[in-house]
Amino acid sequence: MSSTWMTTRAWLLMLPLLVVMVAVIGWPLVDTVGLSFTDAKLVGTGGNYVGFDNYTNMLSSSNFSRTLVTTTLFAVISVAAEMVIGVLAALLLNQQFHGRAVLRALMILPWALPTVVNATLWRLIYNPEYGALNAALTQLHLIDAYRSWLGEPGTALAALIVADCWKNFPLVALIALAALQAVPRDITAASLVDGAGAFNRFRFVILPYLAGPLMVALVLRTIEAFKVFDIIWVMTRGGPANSTRTLSILVYQEAFSFQRAGSGASLALIVTLLVTVLAAAYAALVRKTAGSAA
Amino acid sequence: MLRTITKTLIGAVFAGGLLVPHAFAETTLNALFMAQAAYSEADVRAMTDAFTKANPDVKVNLEFVPYEGLHDKTVLAQGSGGGYDVVLFDVIWPAEYATNKVLVDVTSKITDDMKKGVLPGAWTTVQYDGKYYGMPWILDTKYLFYNKDILEKAGIKTPPKTWEELGAQAKIIQDKGLLKTPIAWSWSQAEAAICDYTTLVSAYGGDFLKDGKPDFQNGGGLSALKYMVDSYKSGLTNPNSKEFLEEDVRKVFENGDAAFALNWTYMYNMANDPKDSKVAGKVGVVPAPGVTGISEVSAVNGSMGLGVTAVSKHPDEAWKYITFMTSQATQNQYAKLSLPIWASSYDDPAVTKGQEELIAAAKLGLAAMYPRPTTPKYQELSTALQQAIQESLLGQSSPEDALKTAAQNSGL
Numbered sequence: 001m002s003s004t005w006m007t008t009r010a011w012l013l014m015l016p017l018l019v020v021m022v023a024v025i026g027w028p029l030v031d032t033v034g035l036s037f038t039d040a041k042l043v044g045t046g047g048n049y050v051g052f053d054n055y056t057n058m059l060s061s062s063n064f065s066r067t068l069v070t071t072t073l074f075a076v077i078s079v080a081a082e083m084v085i086g087v088l089a090a091l092l093l094n095q096q097f098h099g100r101a102v103l104r105a106l107m108i109l110p111w112a113l114p115t116v117v118n119a120t121l122w123r124l125i126y127n128p129e130y131g132a133l134n135a136a137l138t139q140l141h142l143i144d145a146y147r148s149w150l151g152e153p154g155t156a157l158a159a160l161i162v163a164d165c166w167k168n169f170p171l172v173a174l175i176a177l178a179a180l181q182a183v184p185r186d187i188t189a190a191s192l193v194d195g196a197g198a199f200n201r202f203r204f205v206i207l208p209y210l211a212g213p214l215m216v217a218l219v220l221r222t223i224e225a226f227k228v229f230d231i232i233w234v235m236t237r238g239g240p241a242n243s244t245r246t247l248s249i250l251v252y253q254e255a256f257s258f259q260r261a262g263s264g265a266s267l268a269l270i271v272t273l274l275v276t277v278l279a280a281a282y283a284a285l286v287r288k289t290a291g292s293a294a
Numbered sequence: 295m296l297r298t299i300t301k302t303l304i305g306a307v308f309a310g311g312l313l314v315p316h317a318f319a320e321t322t323l324n325a326l327f328m329a330q331a332a333y334s335e336a337d338v339r340a341m342t343d344a345f346t347k348a349n350p351d352v353k354v355n356l357e358f359v360p361y362e363g364l365h366d367k368t369v370l371a372q373g374s375g376g377g378y379d380v381v382l383f384d385v386i387w388p389a390e391y392a393t394n395k396v397l398v399d400v401t402s403k404i405t406d407d408m409k410k411g412v413l414p415g416a417w418t419t420v421q422y423d424g425k426y427y428g429m430p431w432i433l434d435t436k437y438l439f440y441n442k443d444i445l446e447k448a449g450i451k452t453p454p455k456t457w458e459e460l461g462a463q464a465k466i467i468q469d470k471g472l473l474k475t476p477i478a479w480s481w482s483q484a485e486a487a488i489c490d491y492t493t494l495v496s497a498y499g500g501d502f503l504k505d506g507k508p509d510f511q512n513g514g515g516l517s518a519l520k521y522m523v524d525s526y527k528s529g530l531t532n533p534n535s536k537e538f539l540e541e542d543v544r545k546v547f548e549n550g551d552a553a554f555a556l557n558w559t560y561m562y563n564m565a566n567d568p569k570d571s572k573v574a575g576k577v578g579v580v581p582a583p584g585v586t587g588i589s590e591v592s593a594v595n596g597s598m599g600l601g602v603t604a605v606s607k608h609p610d611e612a613w614k615y616i617t618f619m620t621s622q623a624t625q626n627q628y629a630k631l632s633l634p635i636w637a638s639s640y641d642d643p644a645v646t647k648g649q650e651e652l653i654a655a656a657k658l659g660l661a662a663m664y665p666r667p668t669t670p671k672y673q674e675l676s677t678a679l680q681q682a683i684q685e686s687l688l689g690q691s692s693p694e695d696a697l698k699t700a701a702q703n704s705g706l
Contacts, residue, residue, distance in 0.1 A: 242684075
């Protein structure tokens with residue numbers, strides 16, 4: 001077997017997939033790039049070439065900068081919280097106790113539910129007049145009057161982050177739990193014998209096993225959080241006073257509500273670029289971490 | 295089950311290459327409706343069933359989306375080349391839909407009987423630039439609903455005639471400790487907020503546009519927003535109004551937690567239904583109030599129409615379906631959640647029975663309906679205004695500045 005034949009065969013085997021990828025990802029992407037340099041409308045005839053106008057207008061608008069800040073806040077806080085809660089949940093579910101299997105199954109539930117269902121449930125919980133959250137906090141005397149959680153800029157984003165965490169921490173927990181199962185028992189036993197405390201055991205014995213998989217979870221979640229649309233659209237539609245408007249909502253409004261397909265395409269590409277840079281940075285980190293852990 | 299068998303048989307006949315009897319020739323129409331306010335989903339299904347009974351060769355697939363998704367879904371279906379034959383559209387969209395060729399021009403299909411029989415004010419719903427783009431179907435405006443029980447306890451004899459009076463009466467109710475925040479509105483960052491704002495603009499005699507340029511930042515438009523902000527800041531308005539849509543307002547009102555609420559026709563019979571309303575039998579309705587020296591009553595044109603899409607392959611069947619849905623017989627039969635577009639229906643005992651109060655309010659309100667601006671850029675204008683309203687309510691900016699900014703961002 002010559003190595004060239006091996007290479008050729010590898011490409012041949014990948015060919016069907018490549019064709020599909022080009023058709024469903026490559027071509028639309030190229031089309032979007034082309035569109036972003038025009039002033040095309042969503043319906044009707046194609047637009048005129050306008051050079052980089054869409055990009056310069058978008059990047060210089062206060063809407064964009066404000067939305068970028070909102071999106072970053074949302075992504076950073078919700079992903080950080082999901083990572084911490086996810087790992088803690090995994091550590092808990094890794095213990096031997098009665099009812100562990102039931103709890104594991106239950107934990108998957110928020111993640112398995114469609115986002116729209118999740119968002120609708122949280123809207124009910126946050127309802128300013130009849131919501132469970134207001135009732136609970138009032139009965140616990142934590143607040144003295146019912147509050148409009150999704151109607152105040154100060155709390156709306158936080159309320160959305162909580163809803164997003166609730167939905168997505170199980171994914172992190174699942175990945176972490178799978179990694180924990182792979183930690184050899186003799187190592188943890190040995191560290192116990194050596195008198196390592198709980199924190200040190202976690203830090204020096206367990207974490208190295210978790211690092212790689214957690215990095216994958218982190219990359220996945222960050223990209224998703226950066227592109228967040230549905231949960232926010234259902235709960236606040238970007239309100240109050242645009243305080244929860246994220247980049248995806250801006251793209252949606254630009255391209256579909258206002259029907260400026262060209263301008264929407266340029267914004268979508270800006271977002272794609274940002275996410276790609278993030279993903280690449282993480283991937284580099286993962287390689288480094290994996291290298292140092294080995 | 296039986297239909298499945300029939301279909302399978304037809305399929306088998308087709309596969310066998312035999313001739314199919316003509317009676318089985320079926321046209322399938324796809325229609326897009328909304329899942330809130332006005333006619334209920336059950337009503338629309340019942341009307342459609344009656345149509346398909348009368349026209350067995352036409353099948354209609356119905357799809358329902360929330361109002362907030364109606365515009366974008368229609369446009370997207372068009373952009374992706376197909377989807378619906380018949381769409382429900384709001385009074386604010388004909389300009390855009392006509393300009394972008396989303397709907398077909400049906401001017402030649404509007405008969406003289408239609409022109410004579412339908413209330414003149416209803417036609418603005420489907421017109422742009424002198425042409426007709428469908429049939430009006432939902433004739434609607436926002437009324438002032440009030441809780442008779444609470445007003446009685448407060449010693450208030452008649453519901454308010456002016457917006458100022460509304461504030462004064464709410465204050466009495468608040469001072470007597472009957473309710474903390476007597477007034478409920480739908481001021482969420484959505485089109486709902488624009489409908490409430492437009493009602494006030496009509497009361498204060500404002501203009502959205504002058505010579506195609508924004509003019510809401512002056513005169514009546516500014517007074518309207520100031521009224522909203524004052525009512526909110528004074529605590530007479532339920533502060534949660536800034537995250538309410540119409541359905542939230544309805545729940546609050548039906549729970550007896552609001553003395554006054556602005557809402558569409560459909561709330562009247564729903565709030566009077568003892569099955570899910572605590573205030574059944576105590577629901578009062580009057581036209582939205584006016585402003586002393588400027589207007590007697592105020593009203594927003596919140597009507598909607600049914601149109602045939604430009605991509606429909608069955609425009610004739612689609613029009614037939616629309617004609618049936620908007621016919622006087624059909625509308626009279628389902629007049630509990632949405633009132634007919636036909637003038638003579640308002641004197642028909644079958645329609646008015648049990649909702650005389652609503653009909654009386656409708657006669658005044660529908661006649662005073664004030665349009666939101668007719669422009670292909672309406673969505674941008676509306677989004678800019680929604681932001682202005684929310685920022686003013688939240689105290690992030692003054693009504694003057696907020697409306698000036700909205701005028702700049704309106705795309706006009």
